[in-house]
Amino acid sequence: MAHEFGHAVQGRSGILASKNWLRSEAPSNSASLQIARRNETQADCLAGIFVRSVSRSLGLQQADVAAIEDGFASGGDDVVTGKKGIEGTTAWPGPGATGARPD
Numbered sequence: 001m002a003h004e005f006g007h008a009v010q011g012r013s014g015i016l017a018s019k020n021w022l023r024s025e026a027p028s029n030s031a032s033l034q035i036a037r038r039n040e041t042q043a044d045c046l047a048g049i050f051v052r053s054v055s056r057s058l059g060l061q062q063a064d065v066a067a068i069e070d071g072f073a074s075g076g077d078d079v080v081t082g083k084k085g086i087e088g089t090t091a092w093p094g095p096g097a098t099g100a101r102p103d
Contacts, residue, residue, distance in 0.1 A: 002047035002048075002050045002051050002068075003043050003044060003047045004043075005046065005047060005050045006042065006043030006044065006045070006046030006047045006049075006050065007043050009046050010039070010042065010043060010046070015039070015042070016039070019035060019036070019039045022035050023035050023036065051065075051068060
């Protein structure tokens, strides 16, 4: 749900419209897919911000945070590609939640 909140923020801020235009103008399928991946990782970062903003009111504990991180990992690039880091989905929710840059 938090990831979809990230997309809602993107939609209301004009980011999704820009993404759609950039993808339509991309010089190759590879470039288009890179734009799509960046959009998804940004939504993950925004999801981290959302979770951080509601964590106290929801009474989240550290174990809950670990479960949320596992959820991001199971549905993200890390599982599909085996890659970790900035292009991996798990790299972005944490910075959104803490305000730090991903490694």
